[in-house]
Amino acid sequence: VKRVYAFGKDAEGNNVTEGNKDMKYILGGKGANLAEMAVIGLPVPPGFTITCQTCMEYANADNTWPEGALDEIEQYRLDLERRIGKKIGDSEDPLLVSVRSGAPMSMPGMMDTVLNLGLNDQSINGLIKHTENPRFSWDSYRRFIQMFSNVVMGLDGDLFENAINAKKIVRGVKSDADLTAEDLQELVEEFKNIFSENVSAEEYPALVVDGRVTFPQDPDTQLRLAIEAVFGSWNNPRATLYRKQNKIADDLGTAVNVQTMVFGNKGETSATGVAFTRNPANGEKEFYGDYLVNAQGEDVVAGIRNTSPIAELKHVEGLQEAGAELEEVFVTLENHYRDMCDIEFTIEQGKLWMLQTRVGKRTAAAALHIAIEMVKEGLITKEEAVCRVDPEQLDQLLHPQFDKSAEYDVLARGLNASPGAAVGEAVFSAADAVAAEAEGRKCVLVRWETNPDDLAGMIAAEGILTSHGGKTSHAAVIARGMGAPCVCGVEALKIDAEKKEAVVAGTDVVIREGDMISIDGTTGIVVLGAVELVMPELSGDLDVILEWADEFRRLGVRANADNPADAELSRSFGAEGIGLDRTEHMFLGDRKQIIQTFILNEDEAVREAAVNDLFEAQTGDFYGMFKAMDGLPVIVRLLDPPLHEFLESPRALDVEIAKLEAAGGDAEVIAAKRKLMEQIDGMSEANPMLGLRGCRLGIVYPILPVMQVRAIATATAQLKKEGLDPKPEVMIPLVSTVKELEKLRKVAVDTIAEVAAEAGVELDIPVGTMIELPRAAVTADEIATQADFFSFGTNDLTQTTFGFSRDDVEAEFVPQYLAEKLLPYNPFATIDPGVAKLVKMGVELGREGNPDLVCGVCGEHGGDPDSVKTFHKIGLDYVSCSPYRVPLARLAAAQAAL
Ligand code: PEP
Numbered sequence: 038v039k040r041v042y043a044f045g046k047d048a049e050g051n052n053v054t055e056g057n058k059d060m061k062y063i064l065g066g067k068g069a070n071l072a073e074m075a076v077i078g079l080p081v082p083p084g085f086t087i088t089c090q091t092c093m094e095y096a097n098a099d100n101t102w103p104e105g106a107l108d109e110i111e112q113y114r115l116d117l118e119r120r121i122g123k124k125i126g127d128s129e130d131p132l133l134v135s136v137r138s139g140a141p142m143s144m145p146g147m148m149d150t151v152l153n154l155g156l157n158d159q160s161i162n163g164l165i166k167h168t169e170n171p172r173f174s175w176d177s178y179r180r181f182i183q184m185f186s187n188v189v190m191g192l193d194g195d196l197f198e199n200a201i202n203a204k205k206i207v208r209g210v211k212s213d214a215d216l217t218a219e220d221l222q223e224l225v226e227e228f229k230n231i232f233s234e235n236v237s238a239e240e241y242p243a244l245v246v247d248g249r250v251t252f253p254q255d256p257d258t259q260l261r262l263a264i265e266a267v268f269g270s271w272n273n274p275r276a277t278l279y280r281k282q283n284k285i286a287d288d289l290g291t292a293v294n295v296q297t298m299v300f301g302n303k304g305e306t307s308a309t310g311v312a313f314t315r316n317p318a319n320g321e322k323e324f325y326g327d328y329l330v331n332a333q334g335e336d337v338v339a340g341i342r343n344t345s346p347i348a349e350l351k352h353v354e355g356l357q358e359a360g361a362e363l364e365e366v367f368v369t370l371e372n373h374y375r376d377m378c379d380i381e382f383t384i385e386q387g388k389l390w391m392l393q394t395r396v397g398k399r400t401a402a403a404a405l406h407i408a409i410e411m412v413k414e415g416l417i418t419k420e421e422a423v424c425r426v427d428p429e430q431l432d433q434l435l436h437p438q439f440d441k442s443a444e445y446d447v448l449a450r451g452l453n454a455s456p457g458a459a460v461g462e463a464v465f466s467a468a469d470a471v472a473a474e475a476e477g478r479k480c481v482l483v484r485w486e487t488n489p490d491d492l493a494g495m496i497a498a499e500g501i502l503t504s505h506g507g508k509t510s511h512a513a514v515i516a517r518g519m520g521a522p523c524v525c526g527v528e529a530l531k532i533d534a535e536k537k538e539a540v541v542a543g544t545d546v547v548i549r550e551g552d553m554i555s556i557d558g559t560t561g562i563v564v565l566g567a568v569e570l571v572m573p574e575l576s577g578d579l580d581v582i583l584e585w586a587d588e589f590r591r592l593g594v595r596a597n598a599d600n601p602a603d604a605e606l607s608r609s610f611g612a613e614g615i616g617l618d619r620t621e622h623m624f625l626g627d628r629k630q631i632i633q634t635f636i637l638n639e640d641e642a643v644r645e646a647a648v649n650d651l652f653e654a655q656t657g658d659f660y661g662m663f664k665a666m667d668g669l670p671v672i673v674r675l676l677d678p679p680l681h682e683f684l685e686s687p688r689a690l691d692v693e694i695a696k697l698e699a700a701g702g703d704a705e706v707i708a709a710k711r712k713l714m715e716q717i718d719g720m721s722e723a724n725p726m727l728g729l730r731g732c733r734l735g736i737v738y739p740i741l742p743v744m745q746v747r748a749i750a751t752a753t754a755q756l757k758k759e760g761l762d763p764k765p766e767v768m769i770p771l772v773s774t775v776k777e778l779e780k781l782r783k784v785a786v787d788t789i790a791e792v793a794a795e796a797g798v799e800l801d802i803p804v805g806t807m808i809e810l811p812r813a814a815v816t817a818d819e820i821a822t823q824a825d826f827f828s829f830g831t832n833d834l835t836q837t838t839f840g841f842s843r844d845d846v847e848a849e850f851v852p853q854y855l856a857e858k859l860l861p862y863n864p865f866a867t868i869d870p871g872v873a874k875l876v877k878m879g880v881e882l883g884r885e886g887n888p889d890l891v892c893g894v895c896g897e898h899g900g901d902p903d904s905v906k907t908f909h910k911i912g913l914d915y916v917s918c919s920p921y922r923v924p925l926a927r928l929a930a931a932q933a934a935l
């Protein structure tokens with residue numbers, strides 16, 4: 038195997054580059070792009086790249102070198118010396134190199150770099166002779182020892198900084214720049230002593246000379262140790278953590294680039310800088326970046342000195358030529374990569390050198406703007422423009438966020454359940470949230486987990502924070518639907534709702550009612566105190582890209598919404614219908630009393646009266662929904678949740694009774710409460726999500742589906758009479774056998790026919806079902822004979838396929854599963870291949886049973902870009918997601934089709 042690749046020119050000026058930009062999995066991003074720049078004739082300091090695979094082999098063999106690798110590196114080192122006409126360690130005119138990491142995916146600042154390698158007690162003389170600049174030379178040597186000791190040997194950087202500070206005090210000077218060549222020469226001696234005193238002889242026997250550890254003088258040893266350190270940095274804790282957070286595979290390894298040093302710190306005609314070919318914040322077409330005169334690269338990044346804007350470079354005495362050339366390079370790079378690039382460069386005594394380039398990171402707003410501009414410039418096609426924007430990134434544009442320049446400490450982390458940021462006083466009950474809002478105070482609702490009772494509080498609060506529950510928990514689903522920021526499953530929060538406080542485990546912080554807190558639902562961060570928020574500005578660019586996306590996508594995009602306001606919002610985001618109207622969300626507030634009466638009362642007449650009240654209310658609800666979505670389909674799902682969700686919790690009642698008793702409350706009231714508690718207790722189920730819910734409710738209480746379908750049909754008839762075009766569809770949830778559907782379909786069809794006859798209006802209302810149980814998916818051919826459409830409820834389907842409780846496992850053990858790679862990702866966020874297989878089977882069998890079957894997805898996965906791609910492949914007709922995810926889904930659907 039080939040382990041080393043050359044880049045740059047030979048002594049005669051011929052290009053001898055062996056790699057190119059498509060080899061980033063071999064040469065890393067930096068190595069591949071250095072090769073590419075050399076190939077297209079840009080000035081790249083010559084060097085060579087050691088492959089990522091060598092890094093992994095070295096790591097997997099317990100940090101030992103694969104056979105032949107060191108020889109190959111030696112060959113390329115000798116070759117580089119011939120190409121440059123200088124030798125490493127030479128005492129006349131030495132070659133100095135940099136040794137830099139460069140992984141396939143950008144991991145900024147996570148791994149190691151060593152500069153000025155090749156300096157020793159001989160070559161320092163050569164450097165002085167050649168540069169005629171002793172101060173620069175000694176400074177380079179001291180930087181090298183410092184960096185080598187810190188990065189390669191792991192010594193504490195403070196040892197060296199302290200020595201520099203001591204020297205400054207002795208000399209009575211303030212800045213490093215005031216130290217003389219002699220001072221720096223003395224520092225080099227001191228640094229070598231620090232090295233000897235702090236590096237262990239046992240660990241590095243090869244460095245022992247005359248019984249003492251010595252700073253390595255042999256350039257080959259320096260180079261080998263530096264490469265080993267860069268390899269080793271692939272697995273340092275911060276790089277490992279960065280990969281985990283950015284979903285980068287651990288087995289890619291990093292390449293190592295050994296490159297001729299060029300110096301931006303050789304006086305006033307030297308400089309170094311970083312730049313973007315366009316503005317990465319807003320996408321404007323302008324040169325963007327900074328440079329420093331007479332400085333090395335890390336000085337720019339470290340921000341010690343004030344940098345100057347890149348546009349000024351070509352006007353600076355002694356740098357004009359290089360500055361003008363740089364602007365040409367910008368154009369060359371953009372035309373070549375056909376994208377915005379970021380670059381690092383150095384000017385050494387007037388000569389421009391390119392040290393790095395890559396496709397530049399940008400904000401969502403910039404991504405949109407650049408993509409559109411590049412289409413106008415004829416650089417890329419519309420299809421490419423649509424693929425250039427990351428759907429997930431669009432979230433940045435639709436929700437407020439933490440101000441990028443704000444400083445804060447992260448108090449705790451949880452799941453990033455619903456994007457956007459919120460700031461407010463902590464409140465621990467829905468009632469307190471409502472009260473705070475009424476008084477004009479902003480609040481964040483902090484709960485163990487939310488339940489339908491909390492809705493008013495969730496609406497009143499700026500954001501929602503829970504210590505339990507995952508990405509499909511009640512809090513997460515509702516918050517996304519409302520577009521409210523939500524961080525959930527923050528296990529470190531030990532909430533005492535009674536005391537109205539939360540202790541943060543592992544800290545001595547207690548969040549009390551009224552304390553300001555900030556949450557960022559985009560990242561899952563919780564902060565004590567108020568972080569500055571900013572609202573991203575919406576531009577027309579988003580609409581342009583989404584309209585282009587609509588030209589290319591095949592999948593339809595609908596929204597999950599259950600009130601007219603959300604329906605209208607999703608319509609404005611481009612939703613082509615409502616894929617899921619969860620009717621239980623219409624049974625809150627004063628409606629709850631009515632359904633409770635129905636559930637708890639044994640008197641038939643009372644129950645019927647309650648159902649009548651519900652009918653009136655629901656007819657109004659549906660009227661509003663269908664009107665908001667006039668001309669577009671609205672899938673209304675019949676009541677789904679276990680009935681106890683509408684009742685008080687027996688535990689809470691128990692507490693209430695105890696309190697009443699202690700306070701000597703009214704005996705009759707207490708008796709009534711106790712009876713109620715016993716009744717509710719009697720209805721409790723061990724596994725409510727697998728109990729009396731979904732279509733089973735309609736079979737046990739047929740009066741409910743009749744009422745709901747009647748309300749749907751009545752609202753439809755009324756709108757039709759008004760000349761509108763309502764398009765409702767009736768959906769029956771949680772079906773597992775065709776018989777269930779057959780029975781309930783008949784109830785629906787008969788009810789619709791009755792209303793049509795009564796109203797004298799023709800009603801054509803499709804009846805379909807949700808596929809959210811494995812049995813339904815595998816018998817979809819039978820079920821489809823009774824269905825006009827299928828909607829895959831992938832939340833429940835994931836829950837029942839894995840046997841994972843969707844309300845518990847994301848906080849309980851999924852994090853550990855992810856850490857141990859027992860799961861590649863959270864299956865409640867991105868569709869799991871096993872669950873997707875059931876969806877595919879359901880679609881294929883379903884279309885066998887009914888060739889006209891329309892198939893969609895309405896679980897949370899409908900708004901997840903990766904899942905959207907899977908659903909496109911499976912051949913679904915549409916996805917349905919929360920209103921705020923509609924734009925993402927439109928874009929992801931187009932990318933899936935391209
Ligand atoms: C589902 O199960 O995927 C679904 C959409 O229904 P719900 O989340 O309401 O159970």
Ligand code: MG
Pocket residue numbers: 809830832833
């Ligand atoms: Mg469901």
